[in-house]
Structure formats: C-alpha cells, structure tokens
Amino acid sequence: xxxxxxxxxxxxxxxxxxxxxxxxxxxxxxxxxxxxxxxxxxxxxxxxxxxxxxxxxxxxxxxxxxxxxxxxxxxxxxxxxxxxxxxxxxxxxxxxxxxxxxxxxxxxxxxxxxxxxxxxxxxxxxxxxxxxxxxxxxxxxxxxxxxxxxxxxxxxxxxxxxxxxxxxxxxxxxxxxxxxxxxxxxxxxxxxxxxx
Amino acid sequence: xxxxxxxxxxxxxxxxxxxxxxxxxxxxxxxxxxxxxxxxxxxxxxxxxxxxxxxxxxxxxxxxxxxxxxxxxxxxxxxxxxxxxxxxxxxxxxxxxxxxxxxxxxxxxxxxxxxxxxxxxxxxxxxxxxxxxxxxxxxxxxxxxxxxxxxxxxxxxxxxxxxxxxxxxxxxxxxxxxxxxxxxxxxxxxxxxxxx
Numbered sequence: 001x002x003x004x005x006x007x008x009x010x011x012x013x014x015x016x017x018x019x020x021x022x023x024x025x026x027x028x029x030x031x032x033x034x035x036x037x038x039x040x041x042x043x044x045x046x047x048x049x050x051x052x053x054x055x056x057x058x059x060x061x062x063x064x065x066x067x068x069x070x071x072x073x074x075x076x077x078x079x080x081x082x083x084x085x086x087x088x089x090x091x092x093x094x095x096x097x098x099x100x101x102x103x104x105x106x107x108x109x110x111x112x113x114x115x116x117x118x119x120x121x122x123x124x125x126x127x128x129x130x131x132x133x134x135x136x137x138x139x140x141x142x143x144x145x146x147x148x149x150x151x152x153x154x155x156x157x158x159x160x161x162x163x164x165x166x167x168x169x170x171x172x173x174x175x176x177x178x179x180x181x182x183x184x185x186x187x188x189x190x191x192x193x194x195x196x
Numbered sequence: 197x198x199x200x201x202x203x204x205x206x207x208x209x210x211x212x213x214x215x216x217x218x219x220x221x222x223x224x225x226x227x228x229x230x231x232x233x234x235x236x237x238x239x240x241x242x243x244x245x246x247x248x249x250x251x252x253x254x255x256x257x258x259x260x261x262x263x264x265x266x267x268x269x270x271x272x273x274x275x276x277x278x279x280x281x282x283x284x285x286x287x288x289x290x291x292x293x294x295x296x297x298x299x300x301x302x303x304x305x306x307x308x309x310x311x312x313x314x315x316x317x318x319x320x321x322x323x324x325x326x327x328x329x330x331x332x333x334x335x336x337x338x339x340x341x342x343x344x345x346x347x348x349x350x351x352x353x354x355x356x357x358x359x360x361x362x363x364x365x366x367x368x369x370x371x372x373x374x375x376x377x378x379x380x381x382x383x384x385x386x387x388x389x390x391x392x
Contacts, residue, residue: 085391109312112368116309122369130369154390157373158362158381165365166357172308173318173326177353185354193389194350195281 012048020046021053025067030103034110037064061121064111065128071107072098078137084144088163088187095164096183099171109172134160162190208244216242217249221263226299230306233260257317260307261324267303268294274333280340284359284383291360292379295367305368330356358386 012020024046028036037060043050057063075098079087098104111129115122137160144150163186171178208216220242224232233256239246253259271294275283294300307325311318333356340346359382367374 113309113312115368116305126370148392150390151392155381155385157378158385159390161362161366162358162382162385166354166361169361169365170357172311174322182353185351186358189351189354189358189386189389191389191391193385193387194346194355195387196344196347 017046017048017052018056021048021056021063022067022070025063026071029064029067029107029110030071033106034060034064034114037067039063059120059124061111061114061118061124062128064107064114064121065125068107068111068125069129069132072104073133076133078140080140080143082147084140084147084149085187085191087140088191089184092163092167092183092187093180095167096178096180099167100175100178105171105175108168112168112172159190163187213242213244213248214252217244217252217259218263218266221253221259222267225260225263225303225306226267229302230256230260230310233263235259255316255320257307257310257314257320258324260303260310260317261321264303264307264321265325265328268300269329272329274336276336276339278343280336280343280345281383281387283336284387285380288359288363288379288383289376291363292374292376295363296371296374301367301371304364308364308368355386359383 021042024042025037028041028045039050039053039057039060042048042063043053046053053063057066075094076091078091081087099108111121111125115125138156141150141154141156141159145152145154166186167178167183170182217238220238221233224237224241235246235249235253235256238244238259239249242249249259253262271290272287274287277283295304307317307321311321334352337346337350337352337355341348341350362382363374363379366378
C-alpha cells in the first residue's frame with residue numbers, strides 16, 4: 001500500500017499547496033486589491049513557504065493573473081447549447097454580473113492598471129489570463145463557424161475585443177454604464193453589425 | 197483705439213495663458229508620462245501662476261485629460277465624405293497610428309491606469325475626454341443613420357466601444373496586437389457583424 005503523499009515527512013501534496021496559495025492570492029486580490037497580492041502575504045495566509053510561491057509565480061503579477069482566472073473561470077464558461085447567439089447572451093449576462101461586483105471590479109481594474117506601469121505584470125496577465133480565456137472562447141467560435149452560424153471570414157480577435165474588450169474598457173472609464181442592457185447590446189451588435 | 201489686452205499691466209490674454217498651460221501639460225504627458233503632469237511643473241513650464249492652473253483644472257487628472265484631448269483631437273476627426281464606412285476606416289487608421297506611437301501610448305495608458313486608483317482622475321477623463329469625443333462621433337453616427345447607412349435601431353454606445361473601446365483594451369493588454377489590420381477588422385466587423 002502506498003503511503004499517502006501527505007504523510008511523507010508531513011508535506012502536503014503539491015496540488016494542494018498550489019491550490020492553497022492561489023486561493024490565498026484570490027482572497028487578497030478580490031477583498032483587498034492587487035497591491036496586497038505579494039509573495040509574503042500569500043505565503044503567510046496559505047501556510048506555504050515563500051520560496052514555493054516564488055517558484056511557481058516569479059512575479060506578483062503572475063500570481064494575480066492566475067488567481068483572477070481561478071476565481072472567474074467557473075463563472076465565465078460559455079454554454080454550448082448549439083445556439084451561439086444565445087450562449088453569448090447568457091455568458092455576457094454572467095460576465096457583466098461578475099465585473100460589476102465591487103470585489104471583482106476592484107480586482108480586474110487593479111490588474112489592468114498595474115499592467116500599464118509594470119510590463120512583467122502585463123505579460124503575466126496576458127499569458128495567465130487573456131490567452132487562456134481567448135483559447136476557450138475560440139473553440140466555441142470555431143464550432144459556430146463550422147456549424148454555419150458565424151461567417152467563414154469573421155475575424156476572431158476583433159470579435160472577442162468587440163464583446164469583452166469593449167466591456168472592460170467601459171468598466172475602466174465609466175463603470176456605471178456597464179449594465180445588463182449594455183452587455184446585451186454588445187452581443188447583438190457584434191453578431192449583426194450596424195450597417196443597413 | 198483699444199490697447200491690446202497684453203499691454204494692460206503686462207498680463208497675457210486669458211486664452212493665451214490657457215493655451216500655454218495646456219501645451220505644457222501635453223508636453224509633460226506625452227514626453228514624460230502622467231506622473232509628471234502636476235500643477236507645479238505645468239505652471240513653471242508655461243510661465244503662469246500655479247493659482248491660475250488650479251483655477252482652471254482643479255486636479256492633475258483634469259489637466260491630463262484636456263491636454264490629451266488637445267493633442268489628439270486634430271488627428272482624430274472623423275471625415276465626412278458621405279460614406280460612413282470609408283470615413284471610419286480612415287479615422288481608425290489615424291487612431292491606430294496615434295495610439296501606437298510611444299508618446300501617445302504612454303499618455304493614454306498612463307491616464308487609464310491613473311483612473312483606476314483615483315476616482316477624480318477617472319471622472320476628469322470621462323468628462324474632459326471621453327464625453328467630448330463621444331459627442332463629436334455621435335453627430336457623424338446620427339447623420340449616417342438619417343442617411344440610411346446605419347440601422348435605425350443601432351446602439352451608439354455599444355458601437356463606439358466596439359471600435360475605439362476594443363482598441364484601447366487591446367492596447368492595455370497586448371499593445372503589439374494593435375495594428376492597421378486589426379483596426380480595419382474592427383471597423384468592418386462593427387458594421388457587418390459576424391453572423392451568417
């Protein structure tokens with residue numbers, strides 16, 4: 001019989017340590033703001049060594065990006081009903097609900113601000129959040145394209161920015177304008193355009 | 197004969213003082229970054245009194261927003277050829293050229309970052325830049341709508357964010373992806389949508 005990993009020298013399994021660190025980072029990010037997400041505080045709160053935290057996330061930006069992904073991912077999944085427009089409407093409703101909640105709004109606005117003065121933070125957010133989310137969405141987009149719901153020559157990069165990018169931008173300049181109706185208008189118009 | 201205003205007690209005309217202060221603020225913003233746009237530095241550089249600078253722009257954010265508008269406005273005018281799509285393509289080309297130049301990129305990214313930690317800076321940017329630019333664009337949009345080039349039920353707020361908002365967002369997370377081709381895709385897709 002294998003001795004459970006935990007028992008060997010009392011060390012916790014890697015995955016458990018990783019989860020504990022990320023949960024601690026997410027709590028700090030959502031409850032206190034990005035300036036509180038430091039290796040020191042995460043290590044203390046998660047009860048893991050600072051060296052371990054540094055090993056997995058060399059920068060505080062990388063830690064914040066993955067913590068944001070961890071917390072938001074389950075809420076932002078794109079449904080797959082076979083009706084792409086409907087799936088987008090549902091997802092956008094959830095997205096707006098998430099990013100307008102004060103803790104998530106503080107988290108994402110803090111991350112985007114930090115990314116403008118610290119290039120490693122920007123790169124960490126791009127690699128640790130933007131690209132993973134983009135890849136998930138691209139699968140749904142391509143399915144809709146193969147299924148004939150999306151034009152063959154549609155531009156995926158423009159499309160995602162015209163939905164979620166537009167919403168993030170408005171959140172940065174006029175958070176009160178980010179409403180369910182606004183989200184719905186983004187979805188409908190990204191699908192149909194405005195031309196007569 | 198009227199004595200020119202300048203001669204009376206050696207004071208410069210109000211408009212000239214205002215222009216000097218704004219030009220100084222724009223130089224600081226574009227050349228050095230938003231953290232250099234302070235009432236003190238602007239007053240010294242423009243040769244005007246600090247009290248005057250404070251009177252017109254109560255916060256550094258207000259000063260930065262109007263300075264950004266002053267510098268970018270002449271470059272961002274929407275042409276009026278009668279062909280809305282064509283006008284947007286031309287404007288978007290100029291917009292991408294502007295925001296990808298290092299000084300303007302630093303200026304706008306700095307403003308958007310500052311707006312996330314300082315609510316007066318956000319409000320100043322909204323009132324001093326976002327809303328004035330939105331109003332200018334809305335006139336062109338309504339003309340196109342009346343002329344039958346834009347659908348009667350098109351949503352203007354969603355539309356502007358799907359063009360310029362999308363672009364700003366991408367500039368914040370992945371500046372290298374903001375290219376002329378990307379800008380063109382945004383325009384075409386905001387007009388026609390992606391649905392089959």
